[in-house]
Amino acid sequence: xxxxxxxxxxxxSIASCRHLGTLVIAEHEGGSLTASSLSSIEAAGKLLSKxxxxxxxxxxxxxxxxxxxxxxxxxxxxxxxxLVADSDKFKNPLAExxxxxxxxxxxxxxxxxxxxxxxxxxxxxxxxAAALLDVSPITDVIDISESNTFVRPIYAGNALSTIRYTxxxxxxxxVRSTSFPVGSxxxxxxxxxxxxxxxxxxxxxxxxxxxxxxxxxxxxxxPDLGSARVVITGGRALKSAENFKLIEKLAEKLxxxxxxxxxAVDAGYVPNDLQVGQTGKIVAPELxxxxxxxxxxxxxxxxxxSKVIVAxxxxxxxxxxxxxxxxxxxxxxxxxxxxxEKLPEK
Ligand code: FAD
Numbered sequence: 001x002x003x004x005x006x007x008x009x010x011x012x013s014i015a016s017c018r019h020l021g022t023l024v025i026a027e028h029e030g031g032s033l034t035a036s037s038l039s040s041i042e043a044a045g046k047l048l049s050k051x052x053x054x055x056x057x058x059x060x061x062x063x064x065x066x067x068x069x070x071x072x073x074x075x076x077x078x079x080x081x082x083l084v085a086d087s088d089k090f091k092n093p094l095a096e097x098x099x100x101x102x103x104x105x106x107x108x109x110x111x112x113x114x115x116x117x118x119x120x121x122x123x124x125x126x127x128x129a130a131a132l133l134d135v136s137p138i139t140d141v142i143d144i145s146e147s148n149t150f151v152r153p154i155y156a157g158n159a160l161s162t163i164r165y166t167x168x169x170x171x172x173x174x175v176r177s178t179s180f181p182v183g184s185x186x187x188x189x190x191x192x193x194x195x196x197x198x199x200x201x202x203x204x205x206x207x208x209x210x211x212x213x214x215x216x217x218x219x220x221x222x223p224d225l226g227s228a229r230v231v232i233t234g235g236r237a238l239k240s241a242e243n244f245k246l247i248e249k250l251a252e253k254l255x256x257x258x259x260x261x262x263x264a265v266d267a268g269y270v271p272n273d274l275q276v277g278q279t280g281k282i283v284a285p286e287l288x289x290x291x292x293x294x295x296x297x298x299x300x301x302x303x304x305x306s307k308v309i310v311a312x313x314x315x316x317x318x319x320x321x322x323x324x325x326x327x328x329x330x331x332x333x334x335x336x337x338x339x340x341e342k343l344p345e346k
Contacts, residue, residue, distance in 0.1 A: 237292025
């Protein structure tokens with residue numbers, strides 16, 4: 001009967017909520033795991049109990065993948081195995097093959113949790129994989145209190161909601177890297193390498209409708225915006241791409257990453273991968289300096305967790321001053337040149 005079916009399926013989901021193991025979908029670059037993948041491992045560590053295990057899934061093609069896999073195998077004492085899918089199909093970060101790969105690995109591994117970073121890579125793959133596995137993903141997790149209880153921001157970070165997952169396995173999460181800083185164990189761990197297993201791709205079907213055309217990356221000496229210790233952000237007040245170079249010069253002097261508001265990005269002063277905020281990157285550096293930024297709620301959502309916030313704005317009532325630790329009312333076109341002059345060389 002229908003009642004039996006519902007009761008049966010509820011029992012199955014509750015029973016299957018026990019820890020089996022967590023799979024972290026990891027990214028690699030230049031033969032190493034990315035900082036956001038290490039944070040995802042940190043988050044997965046919160047789900048570990050004595051009966052559970054943590055596996056990493058890495059995909060790509062060629063020697064850099066194998067190099068990353070070898071490093072991943074001894075990256076953290078909690079990791080128990082590394083799964084590697086080495087094929088040209090995963091050479092580019094195309095969401096469809098990756099989602100299918102996660103589906104395939106889950107069918108074989110039956111993980112209770114699957115975790116990816118809440119960045120463009122994870123946000124692209126995880127919801128598609130969740131659809132293939134017929135579960136609802138939980139995105140932007142900032143805390144894990146129990147194996148099925150998670151905290152995530154809502155209303156652009158103005159409220160936090162605690163969510164209990166009651167669906168069937170796997171419970172799929174994207175986690176915010178800024179909320180799971182890499183601990184000292186992870187950063188300098190030299191644990192004995194765990195086994196590396198090649199994923200059997202013999203049943204992997206290649207039916208998807210997108211094709212990788214090209215990838216354009218900005219070559220920059222500057223630190224990565226998502227993990228920089230200092231971020232210098234400019235807003236619409238900069239007025240032009242030419243003037244935005246003032247922000248870039250200051251960032252260079254301070255060894256900082258450059259950020260921008262959406263207004264500055266939309267006006268074409270800088271590319272959109274520099275956007276900080278609700279629809280941009282979430283950052284939490286030691287020092288965040290905002291020049292000519294009004295402090296709209298959608299911008300604050302992306303930087304409110306910064307340790308020290310400095311704001312320069314010519315309007316004393318600008319909302320950015322409500323979240324700033326240090327505020328300076330003044331014209332950025334006078335203040336930045338003065339700072340450039342007074343700051344010592346790097
Ligand atoms: P403005 O709001 O125009 O502020 C410019 C500030 O510069 C003013 O406070 C002004 O007093 C000051 N100023 C002007 N001249 C000077 C000067 N010479 N010296 C010093 N100060 C000066 N925005 C984001 O940033 N990130 C997001 O991810 C984002 N996502 C969004 C998502 C949605 C769904 C929506 C609706 C909006 C989003 N926005 C986002 C846009 C956001 O609402 C604001 O429009 C935007 O952040 C404003 O950017 P701004 O502070 O540069 O510009």
